[in-house]
Structure formats: C-alpha cells, structure tokens
Amino acid sequence: MTDDRELVAMRGITKAFPGVVALEDITFSLRKGEIHALMGENGAGKSTLIKVLTGVEHPDRGTIALEGKQVQVRSPQQSQALGISTVYQEVNLCTNLSVAENIMLGREPRRLGSIHWKKLNALAEQALGRLGIDLDVTQPLENYSVAIQQMVAIARALAILAVRVLILDEPTSSLDMQETARLFDVMRKLKGEGIGIIFITHFLDQVYQVADRITVLRNGKYIGTYDTASLSRVELVATMLGRNLSDLHAVAQAKVEIAPKAAHACVAEAKGLGLKGSLAAIDLSLNAGEVVGVAGLLGSGRTELARLIFGVDAPDSGSLSIDGQKVERFSPHESLKRGIALCPEDRKAEGIVGELSIRENIILALQARYGWFKVLNTQKQYEIAAQYIKLLGIRTPSPDQLVKNLSGGNQQKVILARWIVTQPHVLILDEPTRGIDVGAKVEIQKLVLDLVKEGMAIIFISSELEEVLRISQRILVMRDRKKVAEYAGDVNDQTIMHTMAGDL
Amino acid sequence: MAQRTKLFLLHHGPLLTTMAIFFLAYFIGGRLYPAMQKPQAFFNLFINNGPLLILGIGMTFVILTGGIDLSVGGVLALTTAASAALLQLGASPALVIPLMLVMGTALGCTLGCIIHFFKVQPFIVTLMGLFFARGMAYIISLTSLSINDPFYKQLALTQIPIPFVPKAYLYIPSLVGPILLLVAVYLAFFTRFGRTVYAIGNNEQSARLMGLPVGRTRILVYSLSGFCSALAGIVFSISLLAGYGQFASGIELDAIASVVMGGTLLTGGVGNVIGTLFGVLIEGTIISILQYNGTLSSWWTRIGVGVLTLIFIGIQSLFYVRRKHS
Incomplete structure (x- = not known):
C-alpha cells in the first residue's frame, strides 16, 4: 500500500541555539501515503525538527529534499507554497473570525479585488465536507468547541492547494475518544489520497492505532526509524527513554x-x-x-x-x-x-509561576498556609527546596532556576512539591x-x-x-x-x- | 433561530449600545434645545467633527491590530502648518495636497517600520511621532499662518445642499469623512488587508503561523493612519483657513475615545469603523448640547466623554465575558 518513493528527505539536520544543540545530525524521511509518528520525550527535538521543515527555524547544516528535489525552506509561507501544512498543538487560529475565514484566510477567492464571500463560504464548507463535518461556517470560530476548532485547523491545512505533507503536532491532546477516532478516520482517508502525514503525540496507543512507521529522537539525536508492526511498545518506550x-x-x-x-x-x-x-x-x-x-x-x-x-x-x-x-x-x-490540596489540570494557567524560581514556587503554598506574616527564613526555604528537588528528582542545576526554563515534566514535579510540602x-x-x-x-x-x-x-x-x-x-x-x-x-x-x- | 439571535446580539451588543446612546443623547438634546431638532444641527456634527472622524477611521485600524497611534494629532497639526507655509510661498494646492498626503503616509510608514522591525511598543514610538510632528510644526512657524489661496477658500465656503432636506447643507471638506468611511468599510470587510488586520488583532502568533503577511499589514496600518492624519489636517486647514502647530491639541485622545466608544476593543481583533462613526457622533452631540446651552464650561465635554468611555469599557467587558461563557 505504501508508495516507496520518498516524499520528504531530511538529512544531517543540525540546529544549535545559544548554549544548547537542539538537533544534531537528524535524518528523517517521509513516504507518500504514510502516517509517520515522530516520537521522543520532551526536549528530544521533535518541535525543532518540525520548525525546520516548516521554515520557522533555519538549520545550521543539513539538507531537505522534497520528492527528490533539494529545497530551502525560508519561511512558513514558503513551506505552504511547497505543499507542507501544519496543525499545531494549540489551535492557532483566530477565534474572532468566522469558521470559513479561518479556513480560507490568505487564499480568499476574490472578484474584482474584493473578497467573494459567497464563494469563500462555499469553499470552506467543501473543505470541511472532505473531513465529514457540516456546520455553519459563517459563525465566529469562538462559538465552537476546541475539538471542532482542531478540525477547522486541519481543514485549513488541507485547503492549501496540492498539500503533500501534513504535520499534526499533538492534535489529540484536547480531544476526547470519539473525536480522536474521527480524526484518525480523517487521517486514514488522507493517507489513502497519497498525503504524507507526520504525527506527533505522547499517546502510545494512538501511535499503534494509526502510524505506519515511527522515528524516535532523543536529546536532539536521531535514534532510529522503525516499522510500527515490528517494534513492540516496550521496545519503543525503551528506545525513547534510552534506558530499561x-x-x-x-x-x-x-x-x-x-x-x-x-x-x-x-x-x-x-x-x-x-x-x-x-x-x-x-x-x-x-x-x-x-x-x-x-x-x-x-x-x-x-x-x-x-x-x-x-x-x-x-x-x-x-x-x-x-x-x-x-x-x-x-x-x-x-x-x-x-x-486538602489540588494540583490543577492546566499547569501553565493555574499552577506554576514561570517567572519565579523553583524555590519560590515550592514555598508558595506553604507560605499561604502559614499566613503571609510568618515569613520563612531564606535558609529554611533553601533546605526545603533542596529536600524536594532531591525527593522528586527535579532535574535542575539549582533551586534558583526559573520554573519557565524547566521541561514540562519537571514543572509538574515542582507543582507537586509545592503541595506535598504542605503535607496534606x-x-x-x-x-x-x-x-x-x-x-x-x-x-x-x-x-x-x-x-x-x-x-x-x-x-x-x-x-x-x-x-x-x-x-x-x-x-x-x-x-x-x-x-x-x-x-x-x-x-x-x-x-x-x-x-x-x-x-x- | 433564537440561538442565532442571541449570538448576534452578543456579537453586536457594543455597537448597538453605542448607536442607542447616540440616538438617546441626540433625542435628549433635541428636547432640551429645540434648535437641535433642525436637520442642519445634525449635519453640523459632520461639519464640526470631520477631522475627528477621519482620524478615528485610521485609528480604528491601528487599534484593531492591537496597536495605538498617538501621533495623529501631531501629524494633523504639522500638515496644517506645512500646507499653510507652502501656500503662502505660492505653491499650488494641486501640489500641496498630494505632497501632504505623501508626507503623512511616509511618517506613518516610518513609525510602523520602527514598531515592526525594532519590536518597540507602538505607544512609545507613536508618542515620539507626536512630539516630532508637533515640534516640526512649530519649527515651520511659531504663530498661526493664514491661508489665502482661492481654491482653499472656495472649498471652505461652497455649500452643498442636501437632497430632499430643505435648508440643509454640508461643505465639501465635510464629505471627506463619510466617503472615507465607505472606503474603510470596504477595506475592512472585503479585502485581504482588512481581514488580516482582524486576524493580527486576535492573535498575532496565529496570524503568522497561518502564513499571513503580519509585518506588511502592520506597517500598512500605520501608513494608513498617517495618511488619515494628513487628510484630517488638510480638512482642518481648509475649514479654518489657517495652519498652526497648536491646532487640535489632544485630538489623538478624542480619536481613541471615539474608537473605544464605538465598540472596538483596545486589545484588538474586535470592532469596526461604523462604531467609530457613532463614537464621533456621540462626542459631537455632547459638544453641541454644551454649545446650545451656552453657560456650561466646555470642559464638560471631556468629562462627559470620559464617563461615557468608562461606561462603554464596562459594557464591553460584560459582553465579552458573556460571550466567553455562551
């Protein structure tokens, strides 16, 4: 079923940011009509690799070929022109505009220079129809659920003329089971049309449900590409973690x-x-x-x-x-x-204070419990912070590190520490x-x-x-x-x- | 259907409120001062507030992107001073008017470029623009310069009768605002530029990832505002037949207030130029009422506008909260 001709070939991609090598000599290939899962822990380099492919970041070294032809991707616009389309984890659309506009913005049909609204709405309905969705496209996007917004984002990605590569960056993190199943149906359908799909997710189940091949990155390095059928879950996890x-x-x-x-x-x-x-x-x-x-x-x-x-x-x-x-x-x-303590769902919005250090974040709840007038002395604070950094295995050079600089998992541990320290x-x-x-x-x-x-x-x-x-x-x-x-x-x-x- | 009506009301609530308040204010004015019931009193709103409407239209686009333009009053004053000076030197209006429009656009474009390329806050960049432009106006002349150009005089004095309304008229310059308004509506709703403005105001990051020309649009928006400021300056200099650096001081704040009263969110992405028209009309109505009264201090205008703007901001956040929950 899979066409063996390579659609995308990325070779030797290297990208360094000040102080850190985000990607080191990465190889990645995508075939026509395949769903290719890109796996790795947080900080493995998945996002950076996608940014390189979509022109948001420019690689220091390495080449990208599209259907055998070398290309330079300098901007998101250019990558779209090449037929590479991305749906990001957070829905990146404009909620104040109508559904139809969100799908067609930048490619509006025009008549005598002005936007042809009737045609625009019809085209948008058509694009959603391709995904099996029927809704009032003239309503502002904000009137619809996140799941629908996600589908609209995909419809937008596909509405690009002759899309060849579709990148889905954690598309299922805000979807429930039914919605995910629906998304997978759409993905399989697109795969049948010969589109190459790069699928990034944290859910192993989903990878085994839809992916044909898996590429694993770890700490900015290429670990390998495997056929899904021949790699067991345990092996996959072990490969991603690099430990038993x-x-x-x-x-x-x-x-x-x-x-x-x-x-x-x-x-x-x-x-x-x-x-x-x-x-x-x-x-x-x-x-x-x-x-x-x-x-x-x-x-x-x-x-x-x-x-x-x-x-x-x-x-x-x-x-x-x-x-x-x-x-x-x-x-x-x-x-x-x-x-009683609650560690809320949305850690970015309700949990951590990114601009404060680990120590300050850990002390917050304890301080609230003591009352703001009984100040904990700094030495005591450092003792507590050091104790919990060790206990929870928070990976950080120092308790004074700002929380926003930590990875997602370590941020979560800081929030946990904050509540555990109050001994609920x-x-x-x-x-x-x-x-x-x-x-x-x-x-x-x-x-x-x-x-x-x-x-x-x-x-x-x-x-x-x-x-x-x-x-x-x-x-x-x-x-x-x-x-x-x-x-x-x-x-x-x-x-x-x-x-x-x-x-x- | 009821659901759609509800959504319609939630989305257009701020604009409908503005319109209602305008009609209410005008009605009250008419009851208090019968002279305000004459049709001409209504058309005077356009004659007296032409420059404000023109500035407000440009400002609406800027605010829709989430920015602000404080330079408009300065550019207006500079335009009046520069065109008066050039006309006194004997330059032809056919040269002066296009030259002023180019100058305003270029100033706006420069500010837009600084904002975009150097990633500086629009507030501070346009504040510098205001100082620069007003300063330049005083460099041209420390005193008011009169305009004796026959073409300007003719424009200033020619009355255009309003069809079907007896004894009502407008002057040629007061037509500029309404015409520009039509152009602005077209720009906002029927061009890619306009839709991109709304997209940027809602979420700049999204707009960029959607592959929209964020930088170009932003620079264009400030250029448009600069163009509007120069246009407002030309209208201003025609109606006063003079040019002076002190003209229209503080008008940038009136323009912002009109835009906000018209239902445009300062955070961007929500609002439209029709609302701005009504914001300007409300401000004009308050001024008219005070003029007809004759005994109240003109500063009541500012107080009235201040209170109304506050009320509007309250109403807006109410609608916005309701929308989020619906």
Whole structure:
C-alpha cells in the first residue's frame, strides 16, 4: 500500500541555539501515503525538527529534499507554497473570525479585488465536507468547541492547494475518544489520497492505532526509524527513554505492596455532593493510604469533582466531611487549612509561576498556609527546596532556576512539591501527567504511590486509562457529569472503557 | 433561530449600545434645545467633527491590530502648518495636497517600520511621532499662518445642499469623512488587508503561523493612519483657513475615545469603523448640547466623554465575558 518513493528527505539536520544543540545530525524521511509518528520525550527535538521543515527555524547544516528535489525552506509561507501544512498543538487560529475565514484566510477567492464571500463560504464548507463535518461556517470560530476548532485547523491545512505533507503536532491532546477516532478516520482517508502525514503525540496507543512507521529522537539525536508492526511498545518506550524499564516494574511492584493493606480510616466523605449545571450528586469516600482513580472522557465532570472537593466551587446540594468534620464554608483557603490540596489540570494557567524560581514556587503554598506574616527564613526555604528537588528528582542545576526554563515534566514535579510540602491529608491530582514524557510520567506515578504509602489519600484524575489502572486501588468512572460506576483496582480496561462510553 | 439571535446580539451588543446612546443623547438634546431638532444641527456634527472622524477611521485600524497611534494629532497639526507655509510661498494646492498626503503616509510608514522591525511598543514610538510632528510644526512657524489661496477658500465656503432636506447643507471638506468611511468599510470587510488586520488583532502568533503577511499589514496600518492624519489636517486647514502647530491639541485622545466608544476593543481583533462613526457622533452631540446651552464650561465635554468611555469599557467587558461563557 505504501508508495516507496520518498516524499520528504531530511538529512544531517543540525540546529544549535545559544548554549544548547537542539538537533544534531537528524535524518528523517517521509513516504507518500504514510502516517509517520515522530516520537521522543520532551526536549528530544521533535518541535525543532518540525520548525525546520516548516521554515520557522533555519538549520545550521543539513539538507531537505522534497520528492527528490533539494529545497530551502525560508519561511512558513514558503513551506505552504511547497505543499507542507501544519496543525499545531494549540489551535492557532483566530477565534474572532468566522469558521470559513479561518479556513480560507490568505487564499480568499476574490472578484474584482474584493473578497467573494459567497464563494469563500462555499469553499470552506467543501473543505470541511472532505473531513465529514457540516456546520455553519459563517459563525465566529469562538462559538465552537476546541475539538471542532482542531478540525477547522486541519481543514485549513488541507485547503492549501496540492498539500503533500501534513504535520499534526499533538492534535489529540484536547480531544476526547470519539473525536480522536474521527480524526484518525480523517487521517486514514488522507493517507489513502497519497498525503504524507507526520504525527506527533505522547499517546502510545494512538501511535499503534494509526502510524505506519515511527522515528524516535532523543536529546536532539536521531535514534532510529522503525516499522510500527515490528517494534513492540516496550521496545519503543525503551528506545525513547534510552534506558530499561525497571522503573515501570517498580510502579507495579509498589502498587502490589500497598494493595494487601486493610483500608485505613476514612478521611473524606462526600454524600450527594453536587452543583447544578456542573456535577450531579455524587457519593465518594476516600481512605487514608489509598489512590482513587477517576476515569472519564473530557467534560465528563472529572475536573468539576476536583473543584467541588477543593472548594473552588461551592456545592448546592449534599455534604462533604473531612476527617469526620462537616465542611461549612467552601473556599480553597479553608481547604488548605484542612489539609486538602489540588494540583490543577492546566499547569501553565493555574499552577506554576514561570517567572519565579523553583524555590519560590515550592514555598508558595506553604507560605499561604502559614499566613503571609510568618515569613520563612531564606535558609529554611533553601533546605526545603533542596529536600524536594532531591525527593522528586527535579532535574535542575539549582533551586534558583526559573520554573519557565524547566521541561514540562519537571514543572509538574515542582507543582507537586509545592503541595506535598504542605503535607496534606488529601491530594487531588487533575491530569498530573498530561503533556509530559513517558519517563517523567513513570516517576510521577511512583511518587504518588510513595505518598500513599505514607498515609496520604490521593484522588488521581487522568485521561490515560492505563495510568489510572496502574496506580489506583479504586476507580470511579464519570460520564456526562455523573459518577456512573465504581470499580476495584483490578478491573480490566475493557470494562472501564465500555462504562465510559456508556454501553455497559 | 433564537440561538442565532442571541449570538448576534452578543456579537453586536457594543455597537448597538453605542448607536442607542447616540440616538438617546441626540433625542435628549433635541428636547432640551429645540434648535437641535433642525436637520442642519445634525449635519453640523459632520461639519464640526470631520477631522475627528477621519482620524478615528485610521485609528480604528491601528487599534484593531492591537496597536495605538498617538501621533495623529501631531501629524494633523504639522500638515496644517506645512500646507499653510507652502501656500503662502505660492505653491499650488494641486501640489500641496498630494505632497501632504505623501508626507503623512511616509511618517506613518516610518513609525510602523520602527514598531515592526525594532519590536518597540507602538505607544512609545507613536508618542515620539507626536512630539516630532508637533515640534516640526512649530519649527515651520511659531504663530498661526493664514491661508489665502482661492481654491482653499472656495472649498471652505461652497455649500452643498442636501437632497430632499430643505435648508440643509454640508461643505465639501465635510464629505471627506463619510466617503472615507465607505472606503474603510470596504477595506475592512472585503479585502485581504482588512481581514488580516482582524486576524493580527486576535492573535498575532496565529496570524503568522497561518502564513499571513503580519509585518506588511502592520506597517500598512500605520501608513494608513498617517495618511488619515494628513487628510484630517488638510480638512482642518481648509475649514479654518489657517495652519498652526497648536491646532487640535489632544485630538489623538478624542480619536481613541471615539474608537473605544464605538465598540472596538483596545486589545484588538474586535470592532469596526461604523462604531467609530457613532463614537464621533456621540462626542459631537455632547459638544453641541454644551454649545446650545451656552453657560456650561466646555470642559464638560471631556468629562462627559470620559464617563461615557468608562461606561462603554464596562459594557464591553460584560459582553465579552458573556460571550466567553455562551
């Protein structure tokens, strides 16, 4: 099925930024009608390689050939002209403009110099139709969901005349399962039309669902290109990490160690807790020394549950008791005092303060708990920071490093440290491993289990079923802003998936 | 359908509010001062506020990209002074007018280039533009220069009767604003340039990644504003038949206020020139009411505009929040 003629051939690509070599002698080839996954941990050089191909960055050395012809890609415009189109991780469209404009902007059909709106809208509908989507293209893009916006971005990418190469940079990170499936249908269809697709993702499952070949980068170096069929998952992970998988086994081992222990005292109990328009009444009990996993699709009410328990939103029905005491006033500040901590989903917007150092970020919550007038002395702060940097394995030259300079996984660890340092009884983790690489994921999972062993109760929310299953003693399944089931930790993933999908 | 109506209202709420406030203000003025009920009182708004409307149109494009242009008043004053000086030297209006327009455009283009290529804040670059242009106007003359050119005089004094409205008229220069407005609507909604302006204002990074000519568009927007400033200067010098560095001091702030009152977001990407027209008309109406009253200090205009602008900003964020939640 795959045409063996090379569509894109990148050879010897090297790119250095001040102080760091981002890409070193990278080889990459893409065939016609193939889906080629580009894999690697954060900082492996995937994004930089894509930027080189799309003309955003210029390589120091190396050549790019398109269908055998050498090309110089100097700008995004030029790469589009060559038939290379990109859909970025964050939807890069203009939400104030109509759907049709977002698809056609820069290539508007014109009549006597002025934009031919009727034709423009028709062309946009046609472009969406190719993806099997039908919607009112005259509405502003902001009226639609992120998933639709993503599809619009793809429609835009394809509306370029004679697109030959389509780059999808983490297109599924904000999509739910159904939407992802739909995207994959579209990808397969385009592949059938002979388009070469470069697919970047953190989800291993998805790679095995759609990719024909896999290229792995690590620390800016080319590791290899493999046929998906001939590379097992474990091998892939090992290749990406460049180390063996004893860590993964350690996680499984740690869970086994906890499992036999009898249930500890109940630390939090919700009875009929709910908020109109946000979450239907929910019962939940949480014991010390236990991880309760929350599985559910995007928008199933997972985050809403976390916000209610932490007191960001006040419930309008039911009750919540912490350590046997009924909660009367709901506010994050009260929750902190009671020993509840929430590590929010969107770490960039709600979690880290990028302009502050690691030390300052770690101290923030502790300081809030002490009150702003009891200042922790600097030496004490450094001690705490050093202790947690070591404990969590945060990779940094110094505790004074600004958090924005850390990789995603290390940023996540800093946020975790911030909450752990307050020694909460109940820790709510909302998507703690989202967008971080496999190695860091495993480290965070291990850390969660260590905390539980010390008697903490943890609510672990994640879109990755595998991860929830790996570390949870009990699993709540949410659907349509309701709790639909509760399972023991040894349930299989098929059962959960069917429950999430609502056909059980 | 109800959903569509709701979305329509949410999207056009600020503009509709501006229009409603204008009609309300004008109605109140008419009840208080019957002279304002005459058709000519309405057309006087265009005669008196022609330069402001022209500046406001250029400013709208600048603000739509998320920028600001403080140089417009300076360029206006420089244009009046320079054209008066040239006309006194005997230069032909056929030379002076195009020359002034080229000068304004070139100044705007220069500011745009500095903003784009050196990545300097538009606020500070155009503030320097304001100082430079007003300074140059005083270099040309420290006193007011009168214009005696017959062509200018003829333009200033020729009344154009309004069809179907008896005893109502406009002057030729006061037609410039409305005509420019039509051109601006066309530019904004029917050209790639206009749509790119909106795209940049919403998200510059996105616009760049979409392969749109961000730099060129931004420079063009400041050039357009410079062109409008010179045009406003020509209209100004015709109606006063004079040129002076002190003319229209602080008008850049009035222009910004009109744009904001017209529903254009200072952060860019949202708004349009029709709103700006109504912003200018509201400002004109307040001035008219104060003039008809005759006893109030003219500074009440500024206070009125200030309060209204604040209210508009409040209304805008209300609509914006509602939109985000819908």
